[in-house]
Amino acid sequence: xxxxxxxxxxxxxxxxxxxxxxxxxxxxxxxxxxxxxxxxxxxxxxxxxxxxxxxxxxxxxxxxxxxxxxxxxxxxxxxxxxxxxxxxxxxxxxxxxxxxxxxxxxxxxxxxxxxxxxxxxxxxxxxxxxxxxxxxxxxxxxxxxxxxxxxxxxxxxxxxxxxxxxxxxxxxxxxxxxxxxxxxxxxxxxxxxxxxxxxxxxxxxxxxxxxxxxxxxxxxxxxxxxxxxxxxxxxxxxxxxxxxxxxxxxxxxxxxxxxxxxxxxxxxxxxxxxxxxxxxxxxxxxxxxxxxxxxxxxxxxxxxxxxxxxxxxxxxxxxxxxxxxxxxxxxxxxxxxxxxxxxxxxxxxxxxxxxxxxxxxxxxxxxxxxxxxxxxxxxxxxxxxxxxxxxxxxxxxxxxxxxxxxxxxxxxxxxxxxxxxxxxxxxxxxxxxxxxxxxxxxxxxxxxxxxxxxxxxxxxxxxxxxxxxxxxxxxxxxxxxxxxxxxxxxxxxxxxxxxxxxxxxxxxxxxxxxxxxxxxxxxxxxxxxxxxxxxxxxxxxxxxxxxxxxxxxxxxxxxxxxxxxxxxxxxxxxxxxxxxxxxxxxxxxxxxxxxxxxxxxxxxxxxxxxxxxxxxxx
Numbered sequence: 001x002x003x004x005x006x007x008x009x010x011x012x013x014x015x016x017x018x019x020x021x022x023x024x025x026x027x028x029x030x031x032x033x034x035x036x037x038x039x040x041x042x043x044x045x046x047x048x049x050x051x052x053x054x055x056x057x058x059x060x061x062x063x064x065x066x067x068x069x070x071x072x073x074x075x076x077x078x079x080x081x082x083x084x085x086x087x088x089x090x091x092x093x094x095x096x097x098x099x100x101x102x103x104x105x106x107x108x109x110x111x112x113x114x115x116x117x118x119x120x121x122x123x124x125x126x127x128x129x130x131x132x133x134x135x136x137x138x139x140x141x142x143x144x145x146x147x148x149x150x151x152x153x154x155x156x157x158x159x160x161x162x163x164x165x166x167x168x169x170x171x172x173x174x175x176x177x178x179x180x181x182x183x184x185x186x187x188x189x190x191x192x193x194x195x196x197x198x199x200x201x202x203x204x205x206x207x208x209x210x211x212x213x214x215x216x217x218x219x220x221x222x223x224x225x226x227x228x229x230x231x232x233x234x235x236x237x238x239x240x241x242x243x244x245x246x247x248x249x250x251x252x253x254x255x256x257x258x259x260x261x262x263x264x265x266x267x268x269x270x271x272x273x274x275x276x277x278x279x280x281x282x283x284x285x286x287x288x289x290x291x292x293x294x295x296x297x298x299x300x301x302x303x304x305x306x307x308x309x310x311x312x313x314x315x316x317x318x319x320x321x322x323x324x325x326x327x328x329x330x331x332x333x334x335x336x337x338x339x340x341x342x343x344x345x346x347x348x349x350x351x352x353x354x355x356x357x358x359x360x361x362x363x364x365x366x367x368x369x370x371x372x373x374x375x376x377x378x379x380x381x382x383x384x385x386x387x388x389x390x391x392x393x394x395x396x397x398x399x400x401x402x403x404x405x406x407x408x409x410x411x412x413x414x415x416x417x418x419x420x421x422x423x424x425x426x427x428x429x430x431x432x433x434x435x436x437x438x439x440x441x442x443x444x445x446x447x448x449x450x451x452x453x454x455x456x457x458x459x460x461x462x463x464x465x466x467x468x469x470x471x472x473x474x475x476x477x478x479x480x481x482x483x484x485x486x487x488x489x490x491x492x493x494x495x496x497x498x499x500x501x502x503x504x505x506x507x508x509x510x511x512x513x514x515x516x517x518x519x520x521x522x523x524x525x526x527x528x529x530x531x532x533x534x535x536x537x538x539x540x541x542x543x544x545x546x547x548x549x550x551x552x553x554x555x556x557x558x559x560x561x562x563x564x565x566x567x568x569x570x571x572x573x574x575x576x577x578x579x580x581x582x583x584x585x586x587x588x589x590x591x592x593x594x595x596x597x598x599x600x601x602x603x604x605x606x607x608x609x610x611x612x613x614x615x616x617x618x
Contacts, residue, residue: 335476
């Protein structure tokens with residue numbers, strides 16, 4: 001470990017330190033040097049080296065600038081063996097003289113039997129030497145002390161011994177040095193990381209001291225001011241800059257920058273901080289922000305893997321749709337409201353080569369009639385009254401290289417259908433009021449809940465557009481046509497919306513109710529029902545379901561008879577109940593013979609089917 005150096009004032013401490021270091025499995029260099037010689041020796045080591053030493057030598061090493069010194073202390077228990085040896089040798093007056101940074105606990109003078117012990121901690125070498133001379137004059141016979149104390153005792157021919165720091169004290173000092181080393185490395189890493197960030201941000205930073213000398217500048221600041229003398233930086237900035245806290249456009253060489261000054265006062269050390277951005281970079285960022293906002297929301301969330309179904313028919317449809325995704329051909333998706341047409345469209349997009357490009361979803365029925373053309377194809381400045389001055393790209397342009405999903409395509413006006421046909425044929429678009437052609441690379445997926453073929457016969461949808469969009473076709477079944485998915489989907493949505501850990505139980509009767517219900521809103525309606533039920537956190541019963549679906553059942557199914565009489569029944573009735581209701585309502589208005597004639601059944605069949613149904617008078 002080259003970043004730590006153990007400086008032992010005497011050889012015995014060095015030997016003990018080497019033993020401890022080896023036992024700890026470390027690689028720390030140990031040298032023997034004291035006081036001035038230690039200071040001279042350490043100067044050849046890097047300033048970042050952490051020094052471990054003791055007593056006066058540690059004091060002297062601390063005088064070196066930018067040096068971290070860890071002191072090896074000694075507890076009184078480390079002195080006891082030496083003190084005991086002196087007493088057994090017959091010495092009655094013993095002095096303990098050390099630097100005051102060696103013994104880590106406070107020891108006072110004490111005596112027992114005929115033995116007296118003086119403890120004299122000192123602050124420096126001169127005080128140690130004077131103290132030894134004083135104790136000598138007072139009759140002290142034995143000195144236990146640090147390197148300087150022992151040296152002076154030897155000059156006065158006093159018996160002496162070093163204060164030995166024990167293994168535990170050395171271990172403690174080494175561990176402290178290791179912690180400091182780790183902290184320094186972390187601080188260095190953090191500083192390097194901060195510098196890396198500051199040097200790679202798109203703002204220039206310059207910090208001036210009170211004497212207006214630049215003490216810090218990042219890479220961008222250096223690049224912008226590279227042709228200017230650093231001595232003139234402050235003056236050039238100050239002459240053009242606004243008051244502190246305000247931003248102003250200034251010129252540095254050939255660069256225009258937006259500059260802001262911030263006064264910084266740390267521990268009464270005042271600095272001036274200037275932060276700036278190049279105008280060219282600000283303009284670039286503005287363009288990027290506009291582009292990002294422009295495409296915001298134009299992405300597809302759904303994937304085929306997210307579509308849950310237990311229906312074999314639906315699984316076959318999904319397999320087919322996945323194959324369609326591998327092509328660029330136009331796709332037409334048929335399906336009732338709430339069957340998940342957009343989810344299929346998004347999944348096709350995400351499984352295609354265009355997955356990383358925009359997915360633009362357009363509900364043709366929601367476009368204002370007077371703005372359909374401008375929304376789809378865009379316009380230029382002055383194209384019509386109220387047009388945006390800068391013009392606006394259309395949804396087809398926004399979908400360039402991606403997919404455009406035209407939901408409820410059957411709602412488009414005929415004149416827009418003609419223009420849409422040309423866009424699909426030529427793969428190009430022209431904004432309203434413009435004379436330039438914009439080439440397009442898009443895939444078109446359309447969806448409808450209407451029979452477009454019937455609309456073409458009625459003149460409400462163009463034949464040529466119908467055959468252009470009807471290349472690959474997907475027909476999504478309604479929920480009542482895939483009843484095996486009703487309960488699994490319900491369980492899935494209940495779990496998704498539940499705010500409780502307890503699993504919501506659906507009673508068998510409620511399950512049957514769910515299966516018998518016609519679900520005119522399909523999966524969307526089922527999801528809404530599950531969201532409401534999830535808040536109850538209680539067993540789901542038929543009564544709860546009746547109450548919940550009550551408003552939905554207001555939308556009843558009507559059947560017209562040949563005389564334009566209306567027969568109304570609830571959409572969630574079973575076929576048998578519907579039959580009874582039709583017969584009951586007809587018999588309220590007509591004789592049995594008329595009912596049989598209308599329905600083409602015999603009197604016997606009518607009697608059998610109306611057994612228990614009372615004819616009501618009109």
